Amino acid sequence: MACFSCLFSRKKTFSAEQTIEIDEEVSGILNTKRFPYKELKMATGNFHHSNKIGEGGFGVVYKGTFRDGTMGAIKVLSADSKQGVREFLTEINMIAEIEHENLVELCGCCVEGNYRILVYGYLENNSLAQTLLGNYFYSWFVFNIRLNVNNLKPLYLLGGGHSSMQFSWEARRNICIGVAKGLAFLHEEVQPHIIHRDIKASNILLDKNLNPKISDFGLAKLFPDNMTHISTRVAGTTGYLAPEYAIRGQLTRKADIYSFGVVLLEIVSGRCNTNRRLPLSEQFLLERAWNKYESRELVELVDTSMGGEYDEEEAQKFLKIGLLCTQDIPKLRPSMSQVVKMLMGEEAVNDENISRPGLLSEFTAFRGQKDNSGMISEGTGKGGNSSSSSENVTT
Template sequence: MACFSCLFSRKKTFSAEQTIEIDEEVSGILNTKRFPYKELKMATGNFHHSNKIGEGGFGVVYKGTFRDGTMGAIKVLSADSKQGVREFLTEINMIAEIEHENLVELCGCCVEGNHRILVYGYLENNSLAQTLLGGGHSSMQFSWDARRNICIGVAKGLAFLHEEVQPHIIHRDIKASNILLDKNLNPKISDFGLAKLFPDNMTHISTRVAGTTGYLAPEYAIRGQLTRKADIYSFGVLLLEIVSGRCNTNRRLPLSEQYLLERAWNKYESRELVELVDTSMGGEYDEEEAQKFLKIGLLCTQDIPKLRPSMSQVVKMLMGEEAVNDENISRPGLLSEFTALRGQKDNSGMISEGTGKGGNSSSSSENVTTSYATMTFNSIFDRSN
């Protein structure tokens, strides 16, 4: 009984210290508006379930309407989520000081008692995961022009994080559910809870693995070596998804078609890439440009990280300002191979960063822990099965 008593008293002490630490850190962020909890409670109808627009391992996201009629996406951190507290602070620190048309806008936060809440601008068309890749859950149709605009917008947002922000930022969780769309289908990169700063003098960061299976670069998933090339790999997978209109993994398909990246490489080798283009467009697209985008996706997912282009190069290739050389495309790091090595996967496909000491130490596949690692505004459906 004494042991249980000791454990409970430790938990209470940690929570109190944690609260003080968070209050001090958030109070030091000068450019972030502090919302009263009462105001957010009113905006969401007392956090009514009808206003819920997303849910994950670290809490729930609600649509909120403020007194002046403006709307917001209100991300409520679960009170007992230790990992989520770190993400809460990371998310504020990463985007409070930066602004770009292809990044979500942080409007403010709430830190009152045990309440930890982030307030973002509301985006009318949810995420790519719900709309384009929604598997029939959405009636939205995406033209080729819309897809091109989304691809270029996401690439510009990532190029900004990788090359213009100082120190550079690695997102670590680029995926369809983290690409939100406004009323004009302009893309916004969201969820910076796993992001890492990357100083100029670093060649890589050795860290425990965090992200989403299907989008993880092999060298990062297996060895924990993080560089900007890991984000570029994830973008390449996303690019293939946008052009093909399907998720990177679909186990309802025949085995030879389950993994999009593997299928794309096979089609590239047999000179049949056009067969991957989404048939829902009814043939109304630029065939040459669509195949070029698929080739760029393969360039971004090459097995050897140094062969992958930078995001600024990707932007130029997507916009037709730089040629895509077929001879530069080598074999990708295939999802089906490195997930077999890792051998661990939870229902959401999420991999979390370890919460113990030594979180920035080098890790290998046995250090990977599985949990609901990040919460996105709109990741309601599990589309990996």
Template sequence: MTCCSFLFSRKKTACSAEHTTEIDDEVSGIQNTKLFPYKELKMATGNFHYSNKIGEGGFGVVYKGTFRDGTVAAIKVLSADSRQGVREFLTEINVIANIEHENLVKLHGCCVEGNHRILVYGYLENNSLAQTLLGGGNSSMQFSWSMRRNICLGVAKGLAFLHEEVRPYIVHRDIKASNILLDKNLMPKISDFGLAKLFPDNLTHISTRVAGTTGYLAPEYAIRGQLTRKADIYSFGVLLLEIVSGRCNTNRRLPLSDQYLLERV
């Protein structure tokens, strides 16, 4: 190893350790968050075996885990190499740890050992709307109009809670079909709060980098980067169209004139 590479390696290690300490300190200051040992999560998921993989996003992989007492959980493992994933990890804990609602996913705890950043949620048997209703998982489930109506109402209640009842209120920023999970009774739960923003009452908007998913972004937010609760409401409107029509807002396998759902309504 050359002198330069040795110094670089030491500097990188020191920075990494300092960054890890900052994360540990921030997590330890959050109330109502259980800290899981990494060994316990590794055992629950069969060493994070691919057969237990139930989802994957931009910041990591979600596994089904079964603990010794029979409790089943969804275990979200964030990429150790992603600084953005670390920010999402901290944001998600800060936002969801101290609030509870029947239409929001329940955070049971997290793991912050070494470079491991893992979130532990309640397991939802029927996956997401993207996997079931919109066919991403080739599901055979049939959704009646009353079921679709109840899902729409449940998501609306969850958003109303975030926007009106929490202080400071919360703008989710990524309402979409893959972030609406369904329990065994098909009750919808809003998930994935990694992009969420806490919104003080004295602000009319927050100027921020645009984040979210193409097809669900409100035009004024996408163009100017000015975030308000209306961004979530627009995304919810797109989601409503998907639930009613049973198709994704964008499908490039269709003829050009039919690819974009919003152009058809």
């Protein structure tokens, strides 16, 4: 496990008003089981560090084993997060009422005293970031757009070093298609539609058969049919943020599609979107993919760990779809249902008119404090609202 040592802030507690607000809202959500804190404490061995399986922007995730032998992924909300209460409620509201084979299953929650905990079904193979892309430097420090936050926290990357798990082309293909189907469901079938806002490799969890599940709905937004876009404060993770959203705060489903395109490139290439240890010309995956596309050398981007045992034509097609999803002009990006059809070979990939991708420098696009998870939390960005302003929905 790698740890970047930083300063710690004084631990905060939830106010009585917050406790009442959360308890009332959770009580009104159907299909949400309430777990006693003692049961979760026992299941995780008093939240022992040996059971820690992940850590994100809003809490720590532990593996838990219940009395009946079933296992769960237990996400404990950090009281240090200024906006954590909202994300906690959002995550429950977004995922409790929907069901899809490529979305995580919310088993229940705990709202007791100062504890805010979510319980999910346990997925044996952790996240795509840790298994396929697993290395100590997967999550880079980035600028955190948040006012009045001056503290830094330690960054934990669990299971550091490269994973020993080998991903065949068939496994990668199925993961790409599964994630695409999950996003298409959120974007086009759920009413009102849902924009995830934080599609990235560490939010793609894998079960024992490497079937993918989209997780972490704390930043998700509802997107009604009558809206062209939502003007909102920027949140997400650098390297995956669509430029029009990161710079101007204009959120549409196309922002998720851009993020998916980056993940698609990561899966096929077997490398994360940014790697500062490489020569400058190779550090940014999206830029490198575009250069290889222009020189008709896309096959050189395919992960060599597969030993050449893959469908070369299909692998290059997937890379082209990734470039289609990350085009700089949002309206040129395909819908997620189109992406599913292209990945499955049901729709042709028009690769003759792929335009240049939107490339965003994290150093010129953002100002603020670094976040321990590599995330941009809701705050102020270029063209965005201040953290004290209300969200503006534009029709």
